[in-house]
Amino acid sequence: MAQDAELLWSVSECVAYLSEYEALAPGDIIMTGTPEGVNAVVVGDTMHGEIQGLGTIEVRVQG
Incomplete structure (x- = not known):
């Protein structure tokens, strides 16, 4: 799993934002x-x- 320091938004920020819509x-x-x-x-x-x-x-990427 990526560490928060490697992401533009922390895991908690992602969860908070997404939970506003879903x-x-x-x-x-x-x-x-x-x-x-x-x-x-x-x-x-x-x-x-x-x-x-x-x-x-x-998951295989197909064209």
Whole structure:
């Protein structure tokens, strides 16, 4: 997980802002993007994510 210092807005700021527009519930996932220095996602990339005890996700970028 990205540290608050690497983000434009802290995790708590993201949650506070988003909760103004959408009811958030336990288990919701907020995707915040990437820290500086990480390249853009391009066609053909595959992203993997995992939450211990919940499961995994794989997303393939298609054009």
